[in-house]
Each structure stands twice: as C-alpha cells, then as structure tokens.
Amino acid sequence: MSEMASKATLRAPQLYGYSEELARAEADIARLESQLRIRPDDLEIRVRMAYRLFHRASLTGKMDDFDAVEAAAKEALEQFGPKEDLCLLKANLDFRFHRLAEVRRDLEMAPLLPGRFEGRILLADLDYQEGRYEAARLGYEHLIEENPTWDNQARLAHWKSKLGDVAEADKLYEEAEDELTAKQMRSFAWLELERGVLAFQHGCYERAWKHYRLADEAYPGYWHTDEHFAELLAAEGRFDEAKALFKTVIARTPKPELQQALGELYLLTGRPEEAQAWFDCALATYLESVRRGGVHYFHHLADFYMDARIEPAEAVQWASRDIEMRSNFSTQAAMAWALCLNDGPIRAVEHISLALHSGVQDAGIFSTAARIFEAAGQPGKSQFYAQKASQINPTYSNFHMHH
Amino acid sequence: MADHNDPNAVNHIFSDIDYSPADLYDLFGWPTAESKNVVFALTFASAPAAGVLDSDLLYRLLMTSHPRVGWPEAGEISLESVLSYFDAVKDKYIGELKTAEVRVTAQTPSSALIKFIGFPCGNFSIGVEVDKVVAIPTPDGQTIKAFVGGRDDAFFNDLTGFFRSINYAPQFYHVPHTMTEARELQIPKTLLELEGNDLFNYRPDMPEWGISQPDGTVPKLDLPPGPWKWNGDRFKKDTDGNFRFVYDGRDCRAGQNCNAIILEMPHSFITAATSENRLVNAWGESWVLKAAHKVEGIPDDPSWLEHPWKAVREKELDEELRKYKLVDTDGQPFADAALSEREDDRQLGANNFWLGPHFIKRLAHLGWGFGPSISALGLKTSFDHNDSPVSVYKTYDLVATAFPRVAKTLFQRLNMPDSSWNPKGLPIPLRRPFEIFIPNVCAVDMDTNGTWPFGRRLEDQVATRFLAMFLDMEAEWNGKKYHVDLLGDQALWDGAPIVPKTPPNPLKNDKEFLDQFPYLAEPWPENW
Numbered sequence: 001m002s003e004m005a006s007k008a009t010l011r012a013p014q015l016y017g018y019s020e021e022l023a024r025a026e027a028d029i030a031r032l033e034s035q036l037r038i039r040p041d042d043l044e045i046r047v048r049m050a051y052r053l054f055h056r057a058s059l060t061g062k063m064d065d066f067d068a069v070e071a072a073a074k075e076a077l078e079q080f081g082p083k084e085d086l087c088l089l090k091a092n093l094d095f096r097f098h099r100l101a102e103v104r105r106d107l108e109m110a111p112l113l114p115g116r117f118e119g120r121i122l123l124a125d126l127d128y129q130e131g132r133y134e135a136a137r138l139g140y141e142h143l144i145e146e147n148p149t150w151d152n153q154a155r156l157a158h159w160k161s162k163l164g165d166v167a168e169a170d171k172l173y174e175e176a177e178d179e180l181t182a183k184q185m186r187s188f189a190w191l192e193l194e195r196g197v198l199a200f201q202h203g204c205y206e207r208a209w210k211h212y213r214l215a216d217e218a219y220p221g222y223w224h225t226d227e228h229f230a231e232l233l234a235a236e237g238r239f240d241e242a243k244a245l246f247k248t249v250i251a252r253t254p255k256p257e258l259q260q261a262l263g264e265l266y267l268l269t270g271r272p273e274e275a276q277a278w279f280d281c282a283l284a285t286y287l288e289s290v291r292r293g294g295v296h297y298f299h300h301l302a303d304f305y306m307d308a309r310i311e312p313a314e315a316v317q318w319a320s321r322d323i324e325m326r327s328n329f330s331t332q333a334a335m336a337w338a339l340c341l342n343d344g345p346i347r348a349v350e351h352i353s354l355a356l357h358s359g360v361q362d363a364g365i366f367s368t369a370a371r372i373f374e375a376a377g378q379p380g381k382s383q384f385y386a387q388k389a390s391q392i393n394p395t396y397s398n399f400h401m402h403h
Numbered sequence: 404m405a406d407h408n409d410p411n412a413v414n415h416i417f418s419d420i421d422y423s424p425a426d427l428y429d430l431f432g433w434p435t436a437e438s439k440n441v442v443f444a445l446t447f448a449s450a451p452a453a454g455v456l457d458s459d460l461l462y463r464l465l466m467t468s469h470p471r472v473g474w475p476e477a478g479e480i481s482l483e484s485v486l487s488y489f490d491a492v493k494d495k496y497i498g499e500l501k502t503a504e505v506r507v508t509a510q511t512p513s514s515a516l517i518k519f520i521g522f523p524c525g526n527f528s529i530g531v532e533v534d535k536v537v538a539i540p541t542p543d544g545q546t547i548k549a550f551v552g553g554r555d556d557a558f559f560n561d562l563t564g565f566f567r568s569i570n571y572a573p574q575f576y577h578v579p580h581t582m583t584e585a586r587e588l589q590i591p592k593t594l595l596e597l598e599g600n601d602l603f604n605y606r607p608d609m610p611e612w613g614i615s616q617p618d619g620t621v622p623k624l625d626l627p628p629g630p631w632k633w634n635g636d637r638f639k640k641d642t643d644g645n646f647r648f649v650y651d652g653r654d655c656r657a658g659q660n661c662n663a664i665i666l667e668m669p670h671s672f673i674t675a676a677t678s679e680n681r682l683v684n685a686w687g688e689s690w691v692l693k694a695a696h697k698v699e700g701i702p703d704d705p706s707w708l709e710h711p712w713k714a715v716r717e718k719e720l721d722e723e724l725r726k727y728k729l730v731d732t733d734g735q736p737f738a739d740a741a742l743s744e745r746e747d748d749r750q751l752g753a754n755n756f757w758l759g760p761h762f763i764k765r766l767a768h769l770g771w772g773f774g775p776s777i778s779a780l781g782l783k784t785s786f787d788h789n790d791s792p793v794s795v796y797k798t799y800d801l802v803a804t805a806f807p808r809v810a811k812t813l814f815q816r817l818n819m820p821d822s823s824w825n826p827k828g829l830p831i832p833l834r835r836p837f838e839i840f841i842p843n844v845c846a847v848d849m850d851t852n853g854t855w856p857f858g859r860r861l862e863d864q865v866a867t868r869f870l871a872m873f874l875d876m877e878a879e880w881n882g883k884k885y886h887v888d889l890l891g892d893q894a895l896w897d898g899a900p901i902v903p904k905t906p907p908n909p910l911k912n913d914k915e916f917l918d919q920f921p922y923l924a925e926p927w928p929e930n931w
Contacts, residue, residue: 035620043625044577080625085579116581180694181728182459183423188694218698 017220018059021186025056046076047085054089059186061223061253063289069093082109084116091122097296100126100326117143121152128155131328133163133358150179154191161198162329163359170198189219193228200232201363203395208232223252227401231261234399239269242399256285257300260308261401267308268399279308298322302334303402312342329355333365336372345376356385363393364400424450424457425689425730428661429558430464432685432845433853433860440669441847444861444923445687445733446557446661453553453660453926454534456509459692461727462664464505466685468674471831471848480814482763482806485837489759492842503673507551507664509533515551523675536921541672548667550921556661557923559912560866563613564650567603568594568772575603575613576626588631591794592772594870595779595901596647599635602627605647615655637793638779645902646779652905657913660926667920670849677849684844686734690727734843736855736865759841760802763813766836766872767805770812771795773873780899783878783885785812813837815876817856817868818886824854831857836872855887861916861923866908867891 032049039045050072057065073090080086091106091113103122113119124139140156143149157172173195180188196211212232216225226249234242246262263278283304286297298321305315315338323331332355340348352369366389374382389396428446435442445464451457503521510516510530517539518528524543531537534552541547566574570590578585591597596604606612611622639647674680767786772794774786779793787808788795799805806813816833825831827850834856839846847858855863868887878885880895889895891906914924 035618039620042620042623044623045620047577047579083577083579084581088579088581113581118581177695178693182692182694182697184694185697188698214698218694 016185018186018222022056022059025052025059028052029056041079043076043080043083046072046080047083047089050076050086050089054093061255066093066097077109084110084113087113088118088122091119095122095125095129097294098129098298098322098325099295100129117147121155125155128159129326129328131326131358133159137163148179150176150184150187150191153179154194158194161201162362164361166198166202166361170195173198185219186222189215189222189225192218193225196228196232200228200235200400201393203393205232205236205395223249227258231399231401234261234265234268235395237398239265254281254285256282256297257402259285260300260304263308265399275308279304282308295321295325298325299331299334300402302338306334306338306341307402310341312338316342327354329358329360329362329365332358333368337368340372340375345372348372349376349378361392363389363396366392367396423730424448424460424662425691427687427689427731427733428556429736429859430685430687430733430845431557431859431861432683432847433858434670434847434849434851435667438670438849440667441673441683441849441853442665442667442920442922443685443845444557444663444665444921446554446663446923447689449553449660449662449926449929451512452929453662455512455553456515456533456551456662458509458512459697460509461690461692461724462507463688463690464507464664464666464685465502465688466504466673466683467502468670468677468680468683470679471681480810482803485763485806485813486759488837489841505664505666517549517551519547522672524672543672545669545672547669547672548920550663550665552662553660553926554663554665554921554923555912555914555926556656556659557861557912557916558656558661559654559864559909560656561650561653561908562655563615563653564648564907565866566613567605567649568592570600570603572602572626572631574621575623577623578626582626585626585629585631589796590631590633591796592769593638593794594649594773594776594907595794596639596649597633597635597794598637598639600633600639602631602633603649604639614653617658633796635793638776640900641902645900648901648903648905648907650905650907651903652907652909654909654913658927660929663921663923665921665923681849683847683849684842685847686732686842686844688729688733689731690724690729692727696726732843734845735840736859737869738840738843762837762840763802763809764799764805766812767809768798770809770873771797773870777873780901782880783875784873785815785875786873787811811875812872817872818876818884819854820886820888824851824857826852862911864888864891864906864908864910867906870907 029049029052032045032052035045036042036049050069053065053069053072057069069089070093073086073093077083077086077090087106087110091103094100094102094106103126107114107119107122114123120139120143124136124143127133127139128136137156137159140152140159143152144156153172153176157169157176159169160166160172161169173191177188177191180191192211192215196208196215199205199207199211208228209232212225212228216222216229219225226245230242230245230249233239233245243262243265246258246265250258250262259278259282263275263282266272266275266278282300286301286304289297290301298318301318302315302322305311305318316335319331319335319338323335332351336348336351336355339351349372352365352372355365356369366385370382370384370386370389372382373379373385424447426448428448429444431442431444431446433442434440443464443466445462447462449455501521503519506518506520508516513533514530515533516528516530518526519541520526522541524541524545527542529537529539531539531549531551535550537549539547539549563574569592570588572578572585572588576585588602590600590602609622609624613621613623615621641647670677670683673683770784770786771788771791774784774788775791775794777784777786778788778790787810813836816835817839818833819825822828829850831848831850839856845859846856847853851857852860854860855865855868859865867890870890871885871887874885874889876885880889891908891910893904893906896904896906912924914927916922916924
C-alpha cells in the first residue's frame with residue numbers, strides 16, 4: 001500500500017477556450033466521417049455529423065462552414081425525410097440567416113415540431129423578429145415557466161433590454177448564467193458579452209470592460225470577444241489599438257461587417273483611402289451573399305449605404321427588401337433613415353413612428369428619430385427624442401458597430 | 404452577423420449529449436474485517452479517461468449509521484401503512500438523522516482532495532494521488548483505506564435486454580431528443596417477446612441491433628411512423644413451442660471502465676455507537692461546478708493545506724457546495740432506471756420520499772409486464788395480474804388502484820438463496836421491496852455479508868435480483884422456496900420452454916474482482 005503526504009496542491013484553473021473546443025469539434029467531425037465511411041446510411045451518425053458541423057460553424061463564424069452544415073442537413077433531409085432533429089437544425093440555420101419564411105416551413109415539415117419545446121422557442125423568436133413583441137414575450141415567459149433554460153432566460157433578457165427594463169434584463173442574464181455549468185463556458189462568455197453590450201449601449205464603458213474581460217477569461221481566445229473589445233476601444237477613442245484588434249479578428253474570421261466597421265473607423269480617423277479598401281472587401285462579400293440567394297446581409301447593406309458609402313437610393317432598396325421579410329423596430333428605423341436621406345422626411349416619419357410605437361427603448365433609434373423629426377420641421381419632437389437618446393446612452397455618438 | 408439575440412448560436416448541444424463524468428454508475432457497499440469496517444465504492448463515467456479526473460466535478464458520498472428498524476412482524480399490509488412508512492422515513496431523514504459525508508474533488512487530473520465532513524472525530528481533508536491505494540490516518544487514530552481512480556466497470560448486465568424488456572426505443576431506433584413521447588413506447592413490458600411486436604423483437608438479420616459496438620456506436624434503425632402500439636394477444640413462440648427471451652445474458656459493459664471512489668472505513672469512524680447502529684446507509688451524488696465559479700476559481704482555503712486536521716465551519720462548506728449544481732444521485736441499483744424512468748427532476752438521492760406513491764404506480768405498471776411473463780414460464784408471481792395470459796400495458800393515475808395489484812410484491816420478504824448472507828445467524832428480518840427503494844440508499848447491514856439487499860457486493864447480479872421481486876417468494880421450485888437468485892439459476896432455464904436458455908444477465912463480471920482493497924479490478928487499456 002502506498003501513501004502520499006497530505007499536501008494538497010492548489011487547484012490549477014483548467015480553462016479550455018476557443019481553440020480547444022474547435023479542435024474537439026474537428027476531432028468529432030473526423031471520427032464521424034470515418035464512421036460514415038463504414039455506415040453511410042446510418043441516420044444517427046448523419047444527424048450527429050450535421051449537428052457537429054453546426055457546432056463548428058458556430059465557433060468559426062465562417063460562411064464555408066455554414067455552407068457545409070447546410071449541405072449536410074439538406075442531404076440528410078433528402079435521404080431520410082423530415083426527421084424532427086434535422087428539421088430543427090435547418091430551422092435554426094435558417095433563423096440565423098434571417099430566412100424567416102423558411103424557418104416556418106422547416107418547422108412545419110415535421111408536423112409535431114412546432115408544438116415541441118424547441119419548436120416553440122423558434123416560433124417565439126419569429127414573433128420577435130416579425131414585430132409581434134407581446135406574443136414573443138408571452139412565448140418566452142411560458143417556455144421559462146415550463147423549463148427555465150438559460151437560453152430562454154437570455155431571450156427574455158434581450159426582450160427586456162429593448163422593450164422593458166434594463167436592470168431587469170441584466171438580472172435575467174445573470175440568472176441565465178447561474179444555470180450554466182463549467183461545461184458551458186462559451187455560453188457563459190456569450191452571456192457576459194450580452195451583459196457587456198447592454199452596459200456599452202448605455203454608455204457604461206467600465207462595466208462593459210468588466211463583462212468583456214470576464215468573457216475573455218471564461219472562454220479564452222474567442223474572436224467574438226475580441227470583436228467586442230475592438231468596438232469598445234474605438235468607442236473610447238483608442239483608435240490604433242482598435243484598428244489593430246479589428247485586423248486580428250478579421251484575419252481569423254473575415255466577416256464583412258467587421259471589415260465595414262474597420263473601414264468606418266478609418267473614415268472616422270481621417271484616412272478615407274484605407275477605409276475604401278475595407279469597404280470594398282465588405283461590399284464584395286455582402287453582394288456575393290445576395291448573389292447566392294442570401295438575405296441576412298440586407299440589413300448590413302442598408303447600413304453600408306447609409307454610413308459607409310452614402311448612396312441613399314441603394315440604402316432604401318436594401319432596407320425595403322429587409323423590411324419585407326421582417327418588419328420590426330430595427331428594420332423600420334433603418335428604412336426610415338434611408339428614406340429620409342433619399343426622399344426627405346415625409347415617408348421617413350411614418351416609418352420611424354412605427355418603430356417608436358413598438359415601445360423600443362434604444363438610443364440609436366431615438367437618435368434617428370430626433371434627426372428625422374428635425375428634418376421634418378418638428379423641433380419639439382426632435383429635442384424630445386434627442387434627450388431620450390442621451391438619457392439612455394450619453395456616449396451614443398461615439399464609435400459603435402452595426403450589430 | 405445578426406441584429407438579434409440568438410442563444411442557439413452558442414447552444415449547440417441540443418443534439419449531442421456528451422459522455423459525462425457526472426454520470427454516476429453504481430454504489431456498492433458491504434462490511435469487511437469481521438464487520439468492523441465498511442467498504443463503499445462509488446463508480447462513475449470515466450471521462451476524460453480512466454484514472455483521469457475532471458476538475459469541474461465534485462462527488463459526495465453521504466452516509467448515516469443507525470439501528471436496524473424492522474417492519475413489525477404483524478404489521479398491517481395496506482396502502483395507508485406503506486404511505487405512513489414513507490412519511491416516517493421522510494421525517495427521519497429530514498429531521499433527526501445527521502449525515503456525514505466524504506467529498507471528493509479533483510485538484511489536478513491526477514490528484515484529488517478528499518474531505519471528511521461531519522464524522523464524530525471532526526472534519527479533515529487529505530490530498531491523494533489518483534490510481535493509488537492510500538492509507539489515511541484519522542484524527543481519532545484510525546485508518547481509512549482510499550482509492551480514487553480508474554477501474555474496470557464492476558457492473559455486468561444485459562442492458563440491451565433490459566431496454567428490450569421495457570420497449571425503450573432510443574436503444575434501437577434513432578429518436579430525436581425532441582420526441583419525448585418515443586422513449587418507453589406504449590407496448591407491454593415483458594420478459595418474453597410478444598407475437599407481432601416487430602418494433603422490438605429480435606431480428607436474426609441484425610444480431611447486433613441495439614448493442615453497443617467497440618467503436619461506441621449502437622446499430623439502430625429509423626423509427627417508423629407511429630402509432631407505436633402492439634395489438635397482439637399472446638407471447639411469441641417458435642415452431643418448437645419455445646418462448647423467445649428478451650435477454651440473451653450478454654455483458655453489455657464488458658471491457659469498459661469507470662472511475663471510482665473506493666473507501667474502506669472503520670464503522671467506528673462513522674458512528675461511536677457501533678453496537679447499536681448496525682445499518683450504514685449511503686448514497687452518492689455528483690455535482691458540476693457552475694460556470695460563474697469556474698471563472699472565479701476556487702482557491703482552496705490554505706488552512707486545508709497547512710492544517711489538514713483543522714475543523715472547517717459548516718458555513719464554509721456550504722459555500723463550496725453552492726458553487727456547484729447537483730446532477731446525479733445513486734443509492735439503489737435500478738431505482739432510477741426501473742422506478743423513476745430516469746427523469747432528471749427525480750434525482751433526489753435518499754430524499755426520494757415523495758416518489759413513494761409514484762414507486763407504487765410504477766411497480767404496478769412493471770408488474771403488468773413482468774408478472775404474466777413469469778406466469779407463462781410456469782413460475783409463480785407476486786403480482787396480481789388476474790391470470791392474464793400475456794403482458795399488458797397499463798398505467799395508473801391513482802396509487803389506490805395500483806396498490807392492490809402490487810401489495811404482495813411490495814410487502815413480501817425477499818428470500819435469500821442460502822444462509823451465507825447472515826453469517827452470524829442473527830434474527831435479521833429479510834428485506835421487503837418498499838424498504839429497499841425508499842429511501843434510495845445503499846443500506847449496508849453490518850451483521851450480514853452485505854449482499855443485496857443488505858448492501859451491495861460487487862459480485863451481486865442485481866439486475867436479475869431486481870426481477871426476482873416479481874416472483875412469489877412463498878412458492879417453491881425444486882423443493883426450495885423462491886429466492887432472489889432463482890432467475891440466475893441455469894437449471895431453471897434449461898428446463899424452461901424458452902430460447903436462448905440463459906439467465907437474463909451474466910452471472911459474473913468480465914474481470915475477476917480482487918480479494919483485497921480496492922476490490923474492483925484493474926481498468927482495461929484505453930485506446931481513445
């Protein structure tokens with residue numbers, strides 16, 4: 001019998017981050033690929049493979065990876081028919097890319113899926129995206145009552161952050177965090193980022209730093225966290241650091257919205273030529289996505305033509321296409337500002353009023369409203385919304401990204 | 404990318420469920436050293452590997468020692484009396500009983516911290532190396548043997564056969580997690596295949612169907628569209644008139660490992676009054692660190708390190724536990740799988756008192772499946788199935804209607820195969836099912852050899868003994884009263900009209916157990 005002295009060493013923190021999780025996802029995919037070579041018609045392995053591909057794509061954020069998920073899901077659906085888990089995966093994928101009509105069709109492919117817990121989550125998300133806010137709230141609340149999962153608490157928190165009370169939203173995010181275990185650190189980091197964004201959007205940079213740093217500590221090496229750091233650095237006027245970080249993130253994940261943000265940062269710092277190079281990259285990717293039938297960059301294209309390259313007619317076109325798919329306070333406000341730039345304030349007032357009628361409490365939308373009402377010759381209303389914007393976020397005019 | 408909140412972007416696990424070190428397998432417990440010591444072995448999934456611990460996990464082995472309290476010999480057999488018993492147990496566990504615990508956390512993947520909390524000699528802790536047998540001196544001058552690390556999984560069982568007996572679809576079919584109605588299908592539970600039960604009957608063309616393969620996969624079929632019912636009226640028979648057994652007796656855990664916390668501790672370490680407190684009740688729990696506390700880290704209190712014998716205030720320990728989430732509990736074998744339907748919200752450990760009424764209804768539901776199967780084999784059953792010629796799918800909303808069917812099953816004393824369980828020949832009453840499962844603890848009787856249900860020894864075939872609850876213990880076979888190992892007797896199957904002619908589960912583990920601490924066999928080599 002051996003003995004060991006009773007010297008307890010301090011617990012070494014074991015924080016696996018982005019690269020470890022990605023390596024594990026890649027290993028799982030390789031293992032499933034080898035299993036599929038032996039049993040190509042095994043439904044369970046095919047489904048696992050599709051979900052693992054989704055996992056990897058969610059990690060990298062790369063379009064090629066999402067294309068692989070799409071192909072795997074489509075192939076499996078063709079081979080095995082509308083199995084619930086495949087339909088659910090496709091619905092989640094379509095929701096992520098704003099293909100809202102497709103989401104509904106995906107859910108309806110498996111007749112019982114819309115009534116399932118997972119199906120009802122997506123239906124509540126559709127309600128939110130399509131501007132039926134009360135239905136969305138009730139949906140989230142019922143789901144939480146049934147099973148208080150962290151992700152549904154986060155959904156309700158987001159609802160509250162836009163349409164309710166900010167403190168309540170933060171509390172809900174915190175409660176969602178309490179549901180998570182050490183095996184879900186990416187989700188925890190994501191919630192911390194959401195809390196940081198909440199603070200950022202209310203001008204509380206110090207608090208935003210705190211949450212972003214915690215996210216980084218919880219899940220090291222995640223480009224999504226760096227993206228938030230870069231935005232915050234830029235908002236604080238630390239432009240060189242922000243540019244360097246944006247470039248690092250773009251090198252890892254060449255997302256066009258980041259390229260646009262970096263271009264805007266160059267524009268803000270008086271370097272238009274460098275800005276244009278980044279805008280070109282961003283625009284090429286946006287348009288390539290549209291050429292391939294994508295719709296999720298409509299919102300960014302509208303923003304692009306309002307803020308990066310001012311071409312109001314183009315902005316109206318993309319904002320219109322976006323609002324056709326999902327009429328909500330975000331698309332309505334974008335449409336309003338595009339119209340204001342292109343045609344003047346008359347129709348813009350109509351659209352911004354719709355957005356305001358939703359009850360949204362957002363500095364960006366209030367700031368847009370103030371500018372539209374000013375252009376429409378309604379100084380009282382303009383001042384009112386300018387004050388509201390300033391109350392919510394006194395630093396709104398600082399650099400910020402189009403999320 | 405998206406101008407909206409989308410938690411599913413990070414919530415990727417809604418299809419896959421990882422192999423989790425929080426998954427508790429079994430709790431074994433039996434007396435040793437002429438009843439002076441008791442061994443407990445808590446086994447759990449060997450993730451990340453056998454002999455490598457996960458530092459996010461916390462394991463608790465809770466125990467309490469008290470006198471043996473037998474059901475009065477002339478006790479009334481009624482629903483009221485059994486419900487009163489559940490209430491009395493609840494009062495005892497919630498009120499007067501003080502539990503002590505052994506708490507284990509990983510410090511590094513190869514070392515663990517063991518804390519002893521609430522024992523008569525005070526609280527203390529010790530760091531141990533994984534995969535090593537350690538002698539731990541206690542503050543009161545005794546010695547505890549401890550082992551934390553990788554072992555061969557001591558469970559030997561035909562799991563696939565069990566899942567076939569309860570028509571558990573996910574073992575045989577691809578069942579999306581969303582389809583909660585497609586787990587235990589509404590087909591009679593049975594020990595003998597049902598004529599026309601094409602969803603679950605053995606398929607000669609797919610001999611490995613539903614059986615775990617060496618690469619970790621399980622050959623499954625696509626679940627056909629419902630309704631998933633059975634409309635037959637008889638058990639299946641072959642041309643020779645033999646029934647087809649749902650079991651084939653294979654060891655589905657052969658060649659597989661677990662991680663284990665194994666302790667051999669003096670009874671006098673657990674209780675000062677060893678001569679009165681002849682029962683040691685124990686249960687295990689697994690907890691996972693909450694995400695928020697993973698970031699914050701849990702630096703161990705330096706006092707633990709510098710003064711391992713130092714008592715720790717109760718409050719500080721609760722602080723530690725508050726940083727974790729309870730995931731799994733384990734006391735009695737089959738308490739989860741067979742009686743609680745493995746539902747997450749029923750992970751109550753010993754505190755499963757409120758499941759008492761559910762336990763009666765579930766036992767009646769199982770009885771309608773297994774009772775007629777036993778009768779068809781020419782054996783006598785403890786379950787009242789009205790001489791049904793075939794298994795019946797029946798559930799109960801009311802415990803009052805279930806109870807008369809299951810009263811005998813609940814109250815009958817489970818005969819033992821011989822007298823070896825009671826080496827001292829003491830007047831120890833045989834145990835009854837309702838006492839075994841409520842509370843959900845491994846109850847080691849220090850005056851027995853600790854074989855189930857007087858504890859649980861490694862060599863006990865508990866799955867087969869569980870089925871024996873449905874045998875009528877007043878009946879005789881070959882001139883001997885039915886007993887808990889009857890269904891493990893090869894001679895019974897040799898003479899039964901059934902194929903394959905095998906006991907339902909393997910009679911022994913795939914690896915020999917050790918005759919000395921840590922008793923569980925060395926782990927198998929792992930190549931993954």
